[in-house]
Amino acid sequence: MNLLIADDEPAIRSGIGRAIEQLFPDSTVHTAASASEAVQILDAERIDIVLTDILMPGMSGLELMRITKRKYPRIQWVVISAHSEFRYAQEAVRLGARDYLLKPIGRSRLQELIRDLAEEVRQDDRRVKESERLKASQRFLREGVFQRLALGLDTGNLDIGSFMEEYGGFYLILVQFEAEDRDVHLEHFIVENVLSELIESRGKGFVTSCGREALLALAELNEGEEIDALLQEAERHIKRYVKLPFHLAGTGRNTDAARIAEQVALLKRASRLAAAREATEPQLKGSGEAAIEVALAFIREHYSEDLSLEKVASIVYLNPVYFSQLFKQKTGQGYKDYVIQLRLTRAKELLLDPRLRLAEIAARVGYQDVRHFTTLFRKRFELTPGEYRQQQEVKVLF
Missing domain, CATH: 3.40.50.2300 (Response regulator)
Known part of the structure; x- marks a missing residue:
């Protein structure tokens, strides 16, 4: 005993x-x-x-x-x-x-x-001893595979498909501490429990270590649950117990396990940028430009999702007004125009596929309202999506 x-x-x-x-x-x-x-x-x-x-x-x-x-x-x-x-x-x-x-x-x-x-x-x-042993073995295997995926390491002959089949669509959440070489064992423990409880109350998933000063969570949320609400509540709880500075960030919804390493790298970069912002006042031009690069990568990856200016600005830890100004300086376009152009350019590519219906194409580029999509397309290219298909001699198969 x-x-x-x-x-x-x-x-x-x-x-x-x-x-x-x-x-x-x-x-x-x-x-x-x-x-x-x-x-x-x-x-x-x-x-x-x-x-x-x-x-x-x-x-x-x-x-x-x-x-x-x-x-x-x-x-x-x-x-x-x-x-x-x-x-x-x-x-x-x-x-x-x-x-x-x-x-x-x-x-x-x-x-x-x-x-x-x-x-x-x-x-x-x-x-419970035998049951606990089995659960522990499964947990260590699952988290070990996930850690290798997150670091972009070879997973050998492990069947990643069966590993991820439980999670049809998942979000990644990173908590990064600014520890300055101090022991963060207690902070790790607190955040692991806070995130695990919040994820289990909204869906399913798990939390694992992502280096000495970071934790990474995978979460699949129940229908009607929003990742932003989970992140906000997690931040409130972590601030209550953790006295160290930390940064918390999450991805959009993912379906491809092969892209986990890419997404984790994006989250880590956003955390580093946030730390740089807080350490330097006024903000350095280089940090602002790097933040826009991270935002652009996120937009290109998630153009089919909700891409409000406020949401993307929060991902790179910038004030929305300042983010909008930086974005125009960097790209030469306003934020809204950039997103519309990106989506419609992708829509033109999809319109060349005769198997896709117009409603499906609109949804794939972030528009649930086909009429709104058609209006934007006509305004941008001076012809409707159907006219564009005729121009390109696409013979639809339905």
């Missing part, structure tokens, strides 16, 4: 630890002086029972419990405190704590509690 005692008071940690080792000689006791140390131990060891103080530096014991419950659902939690306030006990019970003990803790009460929890742990182990 493995126990963890998380308390910032050395005397409490050592006192409870010695008592448990004497009462239960077969147990292994780990100690942590902070939530950050506790998270590292939880990741490294298979902990069965956690006794945590409420008030610790950086993150409270209740917050630690909340963010770890999803990843370690089988752990038995006991909250220890010098405060008898009802609100603390109420929150502890709501989070699933098995007991709320006031300091100093009596030896007999501690023995009774640990004995009961240990028996529950033994019964639970028999039921």
Whole structure:
């Protein structure tokens, strides 16, 4: 049986630890002086029972419990405190704590509690150990394949099609920390749990490491759910718990696993640009030009989706008005004109395919209203899509 005692008071940690080792000689006791140390131990060891103080530096014991419950659902939690306030006990019970003990803790009460929890742990182990092993193996395989895809590495003989068939259309989300060589283990843990919970509440997916200072998520959302809403809520939650500067960005909807590395590179570049913007005031011309290059790459990739100026400006972390000015300087065109020209140029190519109906072509280039598409096409090229097909001698097959 493995126990963890998380308390910032050395005397409490050592006192409870010695008592448990004497009462239960077969147990292994780990100690942590902070939530950050506790998270590292939880990741490294298979902990069965956690006794945590409420008030610790950086993150409270209740917050630690909340963010770890999803990843370690089988752990038995006991909250220890010098405060008898009802609100603390109420929150502890709501989070699933098995007991709320006031300091100093009596030896007999501690023995009774640990004995009961240990028996529950033994019964639970028999039921779930094999299931957990199988799930863990599947998770490590899935995340390992995904990490290689994200880095553009060879996946060998692995069948990527079967790996991705569960996700018909997915979004990628990157969280990049500005860590400056400090330990970000706790921040990784927090963001992984926040993103995982939000994704599971809106659809399905997973979160994995993308280097020491970044996390990458894959999410398929339920019908009616929007990626922008997920990103906004994720940012609010992360700001609540993470004190380091960070950048969060997401892609549009993807269907091709082979393009994951390209999309991840785009997200990382956008994060670097955002960091450069915040570090230099006034903004350097070079950073602005690079931001427009990232925006242009995004537009060319997602021209069939919603491409409001505000959305694309947010992807490269620029104010919409400033983004519009930079865009015209860089391309010689207004943002709206550029998108229309790109879409209609692509539409001309699609019109040469006799198998495609006009409504399908309009949808493929971002227009659900065929009449609106036809009006734009005629205004741009001085002939309708049908007249263009006649001019190009395209014989439609329907």
